[in-house]
Amino acid sequence: MTDEQTTKTETKRDRVRRLLIDPLTEHGFRKPGDVVAERHAKFLVDLADGMAYLSDAQLEQLREVLKFRGEGKDKRGWPRMATIMPLAEALAPRPLEEIPVIASWFGSARGPQALEEGTLVAEFEFLTKFKRPPLRDGDWMQVRQRAAEHDHEKRVRSDRQRRGVASADDLQWLAWHEKMEARAMALLPEGTA
Helix, strand or coil, X not given: CCHHHHHCCCCHHHHHHHHHHHHHHHHCCECCCCCXXXXXXXXXXXXXXXXXXXXXXXXXXXXXXXXXXXXXXXXCECCCHHHHHHHHHHHCCCCHHHCHHHHHHHHCCHHHHHHXXXXXXXXXXXXXHXXXXXXXXHHHHHHXXXXXHHHHHHHHHHHHHHHCCCCHHHHHHHHHHHHHHHHHHHCCCCCCC
């Protein structure tokens, strides 16, 4: 290796290219015939950016899965993002904090309102599960019901902890709830608490 190669730090995009894009291109994946070159180049950049949250091992797993997902008559065209994203999500769900639409949900007026209503953790849990905000009446009903369950569980388990009779399950649930609450609180606008 040259000095230039050893001193250059690898970006997240470069890492995805090295572990996913380049090996699949060498495997035979090519630009689909119905896609112009500029659009395909943008797809590869978006793919590198979108998969940057995966670990090296997860990128290698995704590469092995994608080898059998080629598109076109000869199955050598790059799969669409709509094919790749769910496979990546199945390997490792993307952290909510990295999804702009979801981060902006709590960063808007809705975050402080959820905190005030006591639905913050339940809404965060909904967003984690569905990767979208609760918009329909049924969604809100589910969030409110889950918030009530969380409130009850927190009061009962905290009381057990206070009295010194909490089980390992109680302590684990309280730690999980505290972690979820902290993650949601971190998305709230500055000065909210």
